[in-house]
Amino acid sequence: MVGYLSVAVMELIVFLSFFELVTRYSCWQEIKRGNLAVSLATGGKIFGISHIIRSAANESTIYDFILWSSLGIGMLFVAYVLFQFLTSVFQVDKEIAAGNVAVGFIAMTVSISVSYLIGACIG
Numbered sequence: 856m857v858g859y860l861s862v863a864v865m866e867l868i869v870f871l872s873f874f875e876l877v878t879r880y881s882c883w884q885e886i887k888r889g890n891l892a893v894s895l896a897t898g899g900k901i902f903g904i905s906h907i908i909r910s911a912a913n914e915s916t917i918y919d920f921i922l923w924s925s926l927g928i929g930m931l932f933v934a935y936v937l938f939q940f941l942t943s944v945f946q947v948d949k950e951i952a953a954g955n956v957a958v959g960f961i962a963m964t965v966s967i968s969v970s971y972l973i974g975a976c977i978g
Contacts, residue, residue, distance in 0.1 A: 860918050862906045863924070867901070870928045874900050878934055880952040892951045894958030899963025903931050903970030910974030927973045934969045938962070 874897075875882055911924035921935035939947045939962075950958035 856954055857869055859912060859920060862917065862921055863912070866921075866924055866928065867904050868909060870902060870904050870932065873932055874935065876939050877939065878951075880950040885952065890952070892954050892956045895956065895959035896951050896962035896966075899966035900935070902963075903966035906967070906970040906974050907931060907977065909978040913978050923935050923977050927970075928974050931966065934968060935962075938965050 880893065882893055882897045893915065907927035910923045911920050911927060912921055914920040945958065947958060947962060951962060
C-alpha cells in the first residue's frame, strides 16, 4: 500500500507540473495573489488527477496501477489542452489569468467531468 501511495503522490506532482507548463501564467503565483479563477482551475486539475489515480488503484499490481493512472492522466492532460486551445469564443488562459471566475469554474468542471469519464473506463 505504501508503494501505491508514494507513486500516487509522485504522479500528482509530476502531472500537475505538466499542466503548469502549458498555462501562460504561474498557477501558484496567481493563487498567492488571490486569483480565484486560477484557484478553481488548478483545484479542478488536482481533483481530476486524484480521481483518476483513485480509479486506477483497483489494479492488481503496482505496474498496472502506474500504467493505467499515467495513461488516464495523460488523457486528461490532452483533453484539457484541447479545451484550452480549441475554445474559439475566448482565450481560456487569458481569461483565467485576468481573474474571470466563470472561465475558471468551467475549466474546473471540464477537468472534473473528464476525470470521471476516464475513471469509469479505467475502474
